[in-house]
Amino acid sequence: MYMCIKSSILFSIVIVGISAETIDYDYETAKNLTSDYCYIKSYNEAPAIVKKCTHIVVTGFEVPAGKTLELNLLQHSVLLFEGTLTFGVAHWAGPFIYITGQNIQVIGGTNHLIHGGGEKYWDGLGGSGVKKPERVFFMNAQVATVKNINIKNCPLFCVSVLGHDLTFSGINIDNTDGFANGLARNTDGITFAQCKNVVLENSKIINQDDGVNILGGCSNVYVRNVHCWGSHGLSVTSGMATTAAKNDVYNVTFEDCSNGGSFVGIHVKTTQPCLGPGSFKQITYKNIQISEVTRSAIEIQQDYPKNDGNSANTMKIIGVDLINVTGSVKTTSARKVRINCGSGSCSNFKWSNVKITGSTTADSCNYHPSGYSC
Known part of the structure; x- marks a missing residue:
């Protein structure tokens, strides 16, 4: 399926020509960089924390229905996901998560999960049926690495990407539940638009578009x-x-x-x-x-x-x-x-x-x- 993407809210990632300023950490190394991580434990805490902290952990909680978890990161930020992140049900355009930044790293912990709750929306009609949030993970970044992100049950499109000089590695999208009765449709896995110098590697996608x-x-x-x-x-x-x-x-x-x-x-x-x-x-x-x-x-x-x-x-x-x-x-x-x-x-x-x-x-x-x- 093709889709139009507004450049103002895109997700982007690249590896070719990555800036020398970017360091590629694994989760454990990143977690041990400092003892001064700031923890986002609820939706309302996010705006203040991303304005002041460059080492951030998003823990497991529910994002309120009809709201985007906006993570507009400072330069050289390290963002970690831990626990299970869920989203209240609302028939709106989305996205669920929107990340921006320059020279940033986004890393998922071993047992983390971003659960899109698609089973609460699927009707066998995809984009032609009831209004569904269109993107679970939306990111606009320049010079960044994103790794080991686990996403389950996207209502519609899963990940959208726009930007340059980014690396996407170890992305696991699991929409297996959507095969039951053919209910999930137009669940595009990873989409890149208006981007340059991108590597996507070592990833697994189970979906329906x-x-x-x-x-x-x-x-x-x-x-x-x-x-x-x-x-x-x-x-x-x-x-x-x-x-x-x-x-x-x-x-x-x-x-x-x-x-x-x-x-x-x-x-x-x-x-x-x-x-x-x-x-x-x-x-x-x-x-x-x-x-x-x-x-x-x-x-x-x-x-x-x-x-x-x-x-x-x-x-x-x-x-x-x-x-x-x-x-x-x-x-x-x-x-x-x-x-x-x-x-x-x-x-x-x-x-x-x-x-x-x-x-x-x-x-x-x-x-x-x-x-x-x-």
């Missing part, structure tokens, strides 16, 4: 050792903005990742209608394992979301490389590959060792990559 989604305006994004289940793809999506600067996506790599039990395995998509110009350049998927896909193991389309073959060519897709992409689809009716490009808008796709089994349905391609016959 895009597992990882790179949106327009992103460049130099590296996703490695991330494993998704139930999602709609390891995705790159754009076309929702009116300018090339906000639609362009450049130099994105997914490496050593897996996606199983999903709707689509690898998903590169521009919208139709496409609101403005732009391009995808240097998109790479390397060492990707796909399993139990129900629609397409690999789908590159410019007719999203209707999937009707009426593709736009306002945006260009230049250079989509697939290297060692293997696995299987769940049913014989699922396709191995679908490529539906606008007239003249796709070029320079180079594929090698792409092997998907389990389908008796022919590939559907109006553009043909080198190294693969479809």
Whole structure:
């Protein structure tokens, strides 16, 4: 699923080009840096503490319904999560947590949990049903590390990211409960928009929409050792903005990742209608394992979301490389590959060792990559 993100309240994270000022602590080291941690034990304590403290612990408590836990951190802050954080039920836009800052670290303790309470909202209709808080974890940061964050039962989108020079590591999103009766939908895992110099690594996502989604305006994004289940793809999506600067996506790599039990395995998509110009350049998927896909193991389309073959060519897709992409689809009716490009808008796709089994349905391609016959 694609979504519009307001830059005023985004969550961002990156590793490429991290400033030398940033130090990457584990939880125990961070906890022992000082005995002067300030503890946020209730929602009302947060505003005063973030204004005066640079070493902060968020403990377990309930955030009142319809309220955002805003953590506008001072420079060089270290923020730790401990205990279980929950949120009162209200039908509003969210987000539940909003974090900003420069040169900061956000670290989850071993037994901490951010529980979104999605089971109290899910109705099988996702964004089209009752109003649901759209983001559990929303962050706007420049030069930061975020690690070992546990999130459960997102009502809708889980994590949204905007910013630069950030590292995202050890993120665990568990929306397993949402598979019961198909009630959870549009629970996008981690979404990056208008960001640059990002690494997402060593993470696990169980959800019911895009597992990882790179949106327009992103460049130099590296996703490695991330494993998704139930999602709609390891995705790159754009076309929702009116300018090339906000639609362009450049130099994105997914490496050593897996996606199983999903709707689509690898998903590169521009919208139709496409609101403005732009391009995808240097998109790479390397060492990707796909399993139990129900629609397409690999789908590159410019007719999203209707999937009707009426593709736009306002945006260009230049250079989509697939290297060692293997696995299987769940049913014989699922396709191995679908490529539906606008007239003249796709070029320079180079594929090698792409092997998907389990389908008796022919590939559907109006553009043909080198190294693969479809």
